[in-house]
Amino acid sequence: MSITVPGPARIPTRGTTRVPREYVHKVAGSEVLLTAWRPNGSDVYGVGARWPHQHSFYGPSHGLHDPLLLAESVRQAIPLLCHTAFDVPLGHRQAWSHFAYTLNPAAMIAAKAPSPVGMRISCTEVVRRGSRLASMNMQVDLMRHGIQLGTARTSFSNQPPAIYQRLRKQYADVALAEARAIPLAPPMNPQQVGRERFEDVVLSPTDSPNLMQLRVDLTHPVLFDHPLDHVPGMLLLEATRQAAHAFAHPRPVMVVAMDVVFSRYAELDAPCWIHVDPLPSDSAGRVRVLISALQNGTCIYSSVATLDHHLPTL
Numbered sequence: 001m002s003i004t005v006p007g008p009a010r011i012p013t014r015g016t017t018r019v020p021r022e023y024v025h026k027v028a029g030s031e032v033l034l035t036a037w038r039p040n041g042s043d044v045y046g047v048g049a050r051w052p053h054q055h056s057f058y059g060p061s062h063g064l065h066d067p068l069l070l071a072e073s074v075r076q077a078i079p080l081l082c083h084t085a086f087d088v089p090l091g092h093r094q095a096w097s098h099f100a101y102t103l104n105p106a107a108m109i110a111a112k113a114p115s116p117v118g119m120r121i122s123c124t125e126v127v128r129r130g131s132r133l134a135s136m137n138m139q140v141d142l143m144r145h146g147i148q149l150g151t152a153r154t155s156f157s158n159q160p161p162a163i164y165q166r167l168r169k170q171y172a173d174v175a176l177a178e179a180r181a182i183p184l185a186p187p188m189n190p191q192q193v194g195r196e197r198f199e200d201v202v203l204s205p206t207d208s209p210n211l212m213q214l215r216v217d218l219t220h221p222v223l224f225d226h227p228l229d230h231v232p233g234m235l236l237l238e239a240t241r242q243a244a245h246a247f248a249h250p251r252p253v254m255v256v257a258m259d260v261v262f263s264r265y266a267e268l269d270a271p272c273w274i275h276v277d278p279l280p281s282d283s284a285g286r287v288r289v290l291i292s293a294l295q296n297g298t299c300i301y302s303s304v305a306t307l308d309h310h311l312p313t314l
Contacts, residue, residue: 022090023083024076027226034076043123045081049073051115057222060110062311067255070101071237074140074152086133093159096233100259103150106312118143133158177229181268185215194245202239214239214272231266236301240291243276244305247289257306264300282306
């Protein structure tokens, strides 16, 4: 894997405290990964994270950290910088339109203690409506123990409460959305999707091996840390990861890259179908799959996932 190492940047990585939980849109303080932030230049920021050596959901597998720890670290950095560096009031929501990551498996070996991770985040294409942040892109370079961990790119919009209400209409009512949620579908075998516990499985089997139903457990303590009126983006990323593992099963793999486009909100009141289609291998010979989600006959997101079965030797 070839990953360009960024130039020197002042990235805070040694913090042991956590940033305020409301700045990363979490209720449980134990779910906060970020520890510090500071400006490194014009629209460039250093953000520190602390990855737990054990986690109830994003725990290590085969001695390697879960790739979605990287995704969750970037997700938390979005509201953190919006609320601190860009003066976005609490109560505003950030909605993903695109997210991609590429990681270095050799840097994912899990330690026996919490690991500091540094992120250098460049904010580009910053759009404002008057004084209000409307949207932006982020380019993220991640380091761990002096080693390039990976990169991420994301695009998102910022939505004040009035705009969110106008966009979501009746779906903005959390209580109504929860009341209309479809029954929880039965889970796939956890080992088939790279999980250990049935309660962490977000896919339900069908008669076709490459078609699964999204399984949305509103009581999941991590994915639904607080009530939501729609399926959260991190659950869709987890569905992508699990679908990729199901495609590769029984061979152990790591999802070393994802490139996801979010087109619509995933609602709670209708089945969401996850399709897996093989793609040509990448230039390194790694397996790639196209994973897409359809709800009410419309594609709500699509993702290209890259799988590596050459796991680092511990």
